[in-house]
Amino acid sequence: MKYYLLLGALIISVCSFAQVDTTRLKNLYDRCLDFSEDKIDSIHYYAEYISKEAEHLHYNRGNVLSLRLRGIYEDLSNNYEKAIEYYLQSLEAARLIHAPEYEMVALSDLAIAYFAIREPEKAKEFYLQCARMSEADGKIPSLINTYNNLAVIYTQLKQYDSSRILLEKAVQLGRPLERKGRISLASTYNNLGNLYFKEKKYEEALPFFKQNLIKHTRDNDLNGIWVARLNLADVYIEKHQFDSATMYAQSAMELAQRLESKSKEADSYSMLAKLAEYRGHFSKAYNYIKKWYALDTAILHSDTYKTIAALQERFHAGEREAENKLLQEKVEKETIHSRELTLVAVALAIIGILIAIGFVIKRNAHRRLQATNDLIVQQNEKLSELNYEKNSLISIVSHxxxxxxxxxxxxxxxxxxxxxxxxxxxxxxxxxxxxxxxxxxxxxxxxxxxxRADIGSHKMQLEKFELKAFAEEMIDQFKPMAAKKDIRLHVEALGKKLFILSDKYLVSRICENLLSNAIKYTPHGKNVWMGISDEHDSISIKVKDEGVGIDKEELPYLFSKYSKISSQPTDGEASYGLGLSIVKRIVEEINGRITCESEPGKGSVFTVILKK
Missing domain, CATH: 1.10.287 (Helix Hairpins)
Structure with missing residues (x-):
């Protein structure tokens, strides 16, 4: 079921349309937004009604409302091409009368429709426009909703950094309102957990799913509890903690059955199948897959069954009407009865054809999916072999x-x-x-x-060490190199001691590369600084030089493998385009981030942010 509640809904009682005014038209439109899928014919009727009455009353917003309702009708009917056409007309009409609130709604509708037809890039385009308008409008709940939707698009496009930035903005904006009980950030936390899960950062995903489970349990939100349990089961499967995964997967199944939700039950069977496969219980996995397939097929044909029910209801209505006519005209009894039997036979024949076609389509789709999966597995195995051969060759040649x-x-x-x-x-x-x-x-x-993957395979050795003393050690290590070019090295740090819990070896490698580069690209007689500062829950390590600097156009490629930039070392030192790509890999390995600010002729500043 789809809901369109971006502007909220006001439910009223419409008793008579004899004295329609613009306020009642708006209230009628709001009421239509609450209609479920089984009332889509009513949405179409009221769209026509609002259009006619608005024209009569010269209500310029009536065209916007009517066009949107027509789009919703087509959307709920799965006729996305027609829905998009109406949404675009609604957007144009809203802009024509300078109604930004309806313009944002139309942009959101378009994004949802394009997302449904699997065109995330197009959906992103409309959500970005909506985000810009929401930021200008300044209404925090609307802005948080837009950030959430846009983050989902970025996650699907595997643009994880952009998704994370938007979700962090949503959390930052929403926390004050959440503390006051005015909004809930459960969907934002769930999206953050899913983002980390997609990045295979299971330890980071886990707290968000646990937090949502606690909140939904406290609020007795059974649907939310089911989602949180299924997400936790998925994380524990990937972490190979199968006892915990079993507990959450089974409890999710029990809740799905309690809610009598076939779709939730199907997803729970899919998770149990994945768990059984990871544990090597292939017979169990096969049985779960069969149960999932049976439910999934039933859900797939739910629309067909609704059609059948509608046909049957119409048939019964016809039968009752025939019985009434029998009381009036006994002569027509045999003719009417024969006609009813014919209708039943035709209806049953249509039903049988629909069921057969649906089964064939489902079976063929499953076969194509299986063939595609087999091909992907073969390609992955071949790529693994080639990668292994490449790494072996590199090791031999390097040795x-x-x-x-x-x-x-x-x-x-x-x-x-x-x-x-x-x-x-x-x-x-x-x-x-x-x-x-x-x-x-x-x-x-x-x-x-x-x-080689030696950075990733390096066994992390966490230790707590003091950064000012660490910075002074690093500077002392590079004084001989700097002395050859008469370069002065400086340490900038706060008076108080600043500690960090991290891998000292990897942090040293980061600083060695940055200091070495700073000295290489700085002319004789200049200065290089290494600064340490406290950033609340993080620390900042800055390496600043008075060197040749880097062109703005080259900054995006600075951390790529074998990248060559126009800037050259000042004393003929060698540069291979490798050091900064290594630094970026190490920084990411210890959950940090690195940035660079530079201007030709004025030097560069490299900043590394690490969690305490």
């Missing part, structure tokens, strides 16, 4: 290349130490050879860092 570079380093140092036998020019050449060897070894290590 073989490392040996000659190590040999160059060893013998070069032997020759360099024997200064009595080398002229000044030869000594300079030997320094160049050793430098080239070191660059070669560094390049191999960075290629391995980027191409």
């Amino acid at each position: 073989d290349l490392n040996t000659p570079f190590a040999t160059i380093q060893v013998w070069g140092q032997v020759l360099q130490n024997d200064t009595t036998r080398l002229t000044a020019e030869q000594q300079k050449a030997m320094n160049r050879i050793l430098q080239a060897g070191a660059y070669g070894e560094q390049l191999i290590r960075q290629i391995l860092d980027v191409e």
Whole structure:
């Protein structure tokens, strides 16, 4: 069932239409928004009625209301092409009379319709327009609703960062109102949980689903409880915590049966099948899938059964009318009876054809889906094999290349130490050879860092350490490198001690790369700063330089693998386009984020935000 409640509904009693005015037309429109799918014919009737009366009363908003009701009628009839046409006309009419509240409603209707026909990009376009208008309007509940809807679109498009930003905005705006009991953010928390689940961040998803379960249990919201239990079961399945997953999946099934909801029961069977498959109980999984299929097929044909019921009701009405006529005209009895039998036979034949067609369509769709799934599995297996071969080749080549570079380093140092036998020019050449060897070894290590999954497989070692002392250690480590270019290194930190719980090794790697880059791209005699600051529930690490800077157009590609930018090191140092991509991977591994602000000729500032 679909509901259109964006502007709210006011239920009134319409007793007579003899003295219709514009207020009653508006109230009648509001009442239509509450009609369920079984009253869609009434929506169509009232759409025509409002149009005629509005024209008679010269009510300029009547055309907007009538067009929207026509769109809702077509939408509920699953005629999306016609619905979109009416919604577009409603949008145009709202803009013509400068009615922003109806313009936002039309934009939302269009987004919902395009989402239903699986065109999320088009839906996003209309939701973005709606969001801009909601922000200008300043009504927080409407803005939160728009952010939620838009976030769902972004999640479906796998644009997870954009989805997260919108949901965090919704939480920030809604919390003050939620504390006062004026709104509920349950749908926002559920969307945040689903977002983390899509990103396979199950630990982050878990608290949101648990929070919603507690809230819905407190409010005795059985539908909400069912959704929360099913989400928790899904998370625990992915975490391979099968006892917890079983508890939530079975309780979700019990609640679905209690609610007598076939769709909820079907989804619960699907979750139990997934759980059984993960546990290796394939016989159980098969039985659950059969139950899911039986329910899903029943739901698929529910519209057909409604049609059958309507046909039967019309038949019974005809039968009653025939009985009345029998009392009046006994002569026509046999003719009327024969006609009724013919209608029954035709109705039964139509019913049989509809059921057969529905079964064939469902079976063919299932076969195509199975074939597609088999092809995807085969392609994934092939990609895994190719990826494994690629990683093996990289490891072999890197290992073989490392040996000659190590040999160059060893013998070069032997020759360099024997200064009595080398002229000044030869000594300079030997320094160049050793430098080239070191660059070669560094390049191999960075290629391995980027191409292999060693960062992701690094066993996280969390420890609590003080950041000011850590920053001073990092600066001391790079003083020899900076001294060669007469660059002054500085530490900026608060007087109080600031601690963080994280992997010190990975944080060190982040800072090493950023400080190394800052020194490379800073001219002689300039400055480089490393700053530490407190950001409430996070800490900020900034590395700032007075270097050559980066063009604005190149900033979006800064953290890509092997990216080459126009900026060059100031003293001929080597740059391979790998360091910042490694930094981004490490930052994401410890649940942080990194940004860069830069301007050519004025230096750069890299900021890393990490949770405390």
